[in-house]
Amino acid sequence: MKKNIFRLTLITIMIAAFLSSCAQATPAATDEAADGLRVAVVMPSTINDAAFSQSMYEGLKTIQTEMGGEDSMELAYSENMFNVPDAAAALRDYATQGYDLVIAHGSQYGTSLQQIAPDFPETSFAWGTSLNTFQADGINNVFAYQAEAQEGGYVLGTIAALMSESGIIGISGPVEAGDAKLYVDGFQAGVLATKPDATVNVTYTGSFSDVSLMAAAAETHIAAGADMLTGSSQSVVGAIGIAKDQNAFWFGTQWDQTSLAPTAVVASQVYDWTGILDDMISSRQAGVLGNKSYTLTFKNGGLIIQYNEAIEVPEEAKSAADAAIQGISDGTVNPLP
């Protein structure tokens, strides 16, 4: 009896683990392209997170279409790789399978990549957000990329400052570091440069995935008088839901978040990775496997402000936003003073 029980428990767990892996690591079931480019990406959240991971996935899909579809470029992905050791295993796996370009889409994967990349000198790796290609460690097959998130943050902050009636703006970030912090600081600078007497309240939840606490953070901001809200990470869906229910406006980042709440999302900063992906691919084809770092900026077209057509943004705010984009591009405006 005891043995049977043990076996049954084991079987139950294996079924459970199988099901959860089905959902977590779905390699795109494309036919192997004979001579085409093979690209794989490992992402911390899902391809439909309306944020960081989706921006990269959609960028890769665009490239795939441009190159002539699945026959010319094979695309595989592993999503929900919050767990770094799992992600490292996936990265090594893709490299072993002979993928040409393996992308580690998360700054937390850096140290793993540093160990993996030297073992596969023929493979190109890319990771972000960071600017470190590990060249100093003698590694020459890693590209690095980063978004100048503060630029879009500054522009959206300008719009928020001009649309706010209460003069109070609430920002809910995940962790006080990296891409999120750049965005939060830029947004704050944009508000204060436009309306120096405005109040900008900033909270961090300490998590990229705590939807419930992110919702509570939005509630807190609204209770503190904020009528314009923003935030970063895939957990902001919780905050967007609250903004919609309590009639506050939301500004999105990383991806166009309008579809999450068409009555609340004013505008989003969208990451367009296609330019840098194109350059990585053509570099590789020219024999350069890594050693280049890229940034997404307004100037190089990597950052785009996407307005929600359903919400009327005052002309004054739109032109101030355009002026801010212009100023950031020509260097006269510093989004992180």
Add this chain to the structure above:
Amino acid sequence: MSELFTLPVLLGILYSGIRLATPYLYAAIGEALAQTSGVLNLGVEGIMLMGAYSGFYVAMKTGNLWLGVLAAAAVGCILGLLMAVISVTLQAEQGISGIGLTLFGLGLSSLLFKETMGTVNSISGFQPIRIPLLGDIPYIGNVLFNHNILVYGAFILVPVATWVLNKTTFGLKVRAAGQNPQAVDSLGINVVIIRYITITLGGMLAGIAGASLSIALINLFQENMTNGMGFIAVALVYFGGWRPVGVLSGALLFSFVNALQLWIQVKRIPLPSDIAVMLPYILTIIVLALAMRRTQQPAALAKPFTRGES
């Protein structure tokens, strides 16, 4: 510091804390019921996710929020029943099989989400209901008596569960099954049936806990949206000493401090955000360490029951 002790801030903490505590209350009271009868169910997290998914999906498709609650409760019952089969009939190790159930719920809800929705959508969830007279009390009326129906339900559950456990014959049988199942069995009461009922009810409440997130509080479904809440609910049962009122105080303490730490950040109290975020956990551990009452643990907790063996 003084800017924290203003009326709007205190009322804000009260309001957010009550909302944050809601899913914990459903899940932890359901878990307390199962544990009181002697079964540790670590599958709460997975059941919550399945409840959140099915509640949201049905509410979105039918436009009827109550059907959503019903679906979440039904799915919770089924998964609770599954846990009962595994832990009571098959007598599997409860901790491990519970974690298996959590992984199962996480995987299945993510898979179903991808197949049926693909992207995050939001719906219009349960609207707040202002309770007449009580809702008009100055200041606190709006904070305490202007919530949606699932929030009220969670708080009503506390006295109901207390009454069932302490004042009914069924409650007596449940407690006895968790303390001394052999004695209960010798009196001709079926321990297996008692445990089946408590685990299934616990599953149902965990399902509703998930739905309270997806169709009453946040009003959307995202993969893994419970983010460990199910495990905190299990911890709250220990914290509360297996009494619904204890669970309530634990859930409120944790939620109020979580609401407080957000206000600490908003009010620019000079405390690093990383420390602020840790506050609820630190405080909960301190209170747990100071108020630990080991005597209360059901004697037969996590021990499978076999007739005739002692």
